[in-house]
Amino acid sequence: MDRxxxxxxxxxxxxxxxxxxxxxxxxxxxxxxxxxxxxxYFTTSALIHPRRRWFDVVGVVLFISLGYIVARKML
Amino acid sequence: xxxxxxxxxxxxxxxxxxxxxxxxxxxxxVSFAVIGELFALSFYLIVKSxxxxxxxxxxxxxxxxxAMIPQSPVPVDAIRDMVEEACINVELVLEAxxxxxxxxxxxARDGRVCCFIPLDAEYKTEAVWAASxxxxxxxxxxxxxxxxxxxxPWSDVARLxxxxxxxxxxxxxxxxxxxxxxxxxxxxVQKEGDRIKVxxxxxxxxxELLRFNSVLGSPTVSVLGCVAATxxxxxxxxxxxxxxxxxxxxxxxxxxHG
Numbered sequence: 001m002d003r004x005x006x007x008x009x010x011x012x013x014x015x016x017x018x019x020x021x022x023x024x025x026x027x028x029x030x031x032x033x034x035x036x037x038x039x040x041y042f043t044t045s046a047l048i049h050p051r052r053r054w055f056d057v058v059g060v061v062l063f064i065s066l067g068y069i070v071a072r073k074m075l
Numbered sequence: 076x077x078x079x080x081x082x083x084x085x086x087x088x089x090x091x092x093x094x095x096x097x098x099x100x101x102x103x104x105v106s107f108a109v110i111g112e113l114f115a116l117s118f119y120l121i122v123k124s125x126x127x128x129x130x131x132x133x134x135x136x137x138x139x140x141x142a143m144i145p146q147s148p149v150p151v152d153a154i155r156d157m158v159e160e161a162c163i164n165v166e167l168v169l170e171a172x173x174x175x176x177x178x179x180x181x182x183a184r185d186g187r188v189c190c191f192i193p194l195d196a197e198y199k200t201e202a203v204w205a206a207s208x209x210x211x212x213x214x215x216x217x218x219x220x221x222x223x224x225x226x227x228p229w230s231d232v233a234r235l236x237x238x239x240x241x242x243x244x245x246x247x248x249x250x251x252x253x254x255x256x257x258x259x260x261x262x263x264v265q266k267e268g269d270r271i272k273v274x275x276x277x278x279x280x281x282x283e284l285l286r287f288n289s290v291l292g293s294p295t296v297s298v299l300g301c302v303a304a305t306x307x308x309x310x311x312x313x314x315x316x317x318x319x320x321x322x323x324x325x326x327x328x329x330x331x332h333g
Contacts, residue, residue, distance in 0.1 A: 001253075001260060001261070002253065002257050002260060003254065003257065004100075004144045004145075007140070007144075008137070008140065008141050011137055011140055012137045015133040015136060015137055016130075016133065018133070019126065019129050019130050019133050022126065022129070023126035023129075023130075027125075027126070028125050028126075029125070030119075030125050030128060030129060033125065033126070033128075033129030033132070033133075034129070034132065037129070037132060037133050037136060041136060041140075050140075050144065051144070051145055052143040052144065052145070053143055053144070053145040054143060056143075057139065057143065058136055058139045058140050058143070062136070
């Protein structure tokens with residue numbers, strides 16, 4: 001299996017596991033979900049290094065979301 | 076003998092590369108992204124369920140990530156064309172000298188694997204070992220055996236992929252072909268004495284150069300020849316190559332120390 005397919009499969013599995021696990025423990029804060037989705041995305045990207053046809057749009061959007069969530073908590 | 080322009084022309088004419096069509100990754104990715112967004116919005120605004128909203132966001136993230144995957148990661152068309160045209164030079168040399176014997180992939184010297192192609196049908200294996208130590212010249216004659224020495228376009232693939240001496244044959248072949256070049260989906264290796272049987276799943280490098288393919292092997296197999304010669308530190312040649320469905324089955328012959 002090539003790196004791109006591995007990335008898509010691992011990301012899908014990790015994101016679904018994150019959402020299902022948080023839902024199972026009764027988490028009701030969307031910020032927690034978004035933060036952990038971002039963490040699982042960055043972890044998968046860092047471990048597998050997939051090739052992309054453009055720059056990492058998802059990573060930028062998730063990074064901005066994560067920054068916004070952290071800034072809101074701190075301020 | 077075909078001219079170089081004929082060969083390049085044939086490649087250009089037969090190259091039906093389509094970049095305007097929407098590929099499978101884009102289609103699946105965009106579908107996931109749109110469904111995920113609709114899912115998230117409807118569950119956030121109508122049902123007001125945070126876990127299901129998060130599920131929608133996660134589906135969108137996965138969808139956009141899939142849409143960003145290039146259909147043909149490596150080699151890209153330009154690189155593939157350059158490699159093909161480098162192979163045409165080798166093809167022309169093989170045609171010019173009417174080379175038809177299978178090439179021996181020599182152990183790497185300065186990180187590069189050179190191929191020795193005997194021009195005589197009958198030759199001693201000692202001549203192959205002598206060729207591995209002889210200076211690299213296009214036309215050479217180690218121990219009285221006339222032969223050609225050519226560098227395949229991927230002669231330094233083992234050095235570029237930074238294979239280490241501790242890596243086994245199967246790990247090295249799989250790493251170079253699957254992870255480094257992304258030229259196949261899987262590689263299985265079975266070593267029996269001086270024979271190596273390799274099965275390559277869904278190889279992506281293809282060339283229509285008949286002489287090149289019959290002497291040096293198809294590009295994917297030739298890459299493995301370079302890896303095998305580097306890892307085993309012995310001359311290696313492709314004794315048989317067969318296509319089975321989407322897989323390539325290859326038998327390598329390793330020259331034991333004489």
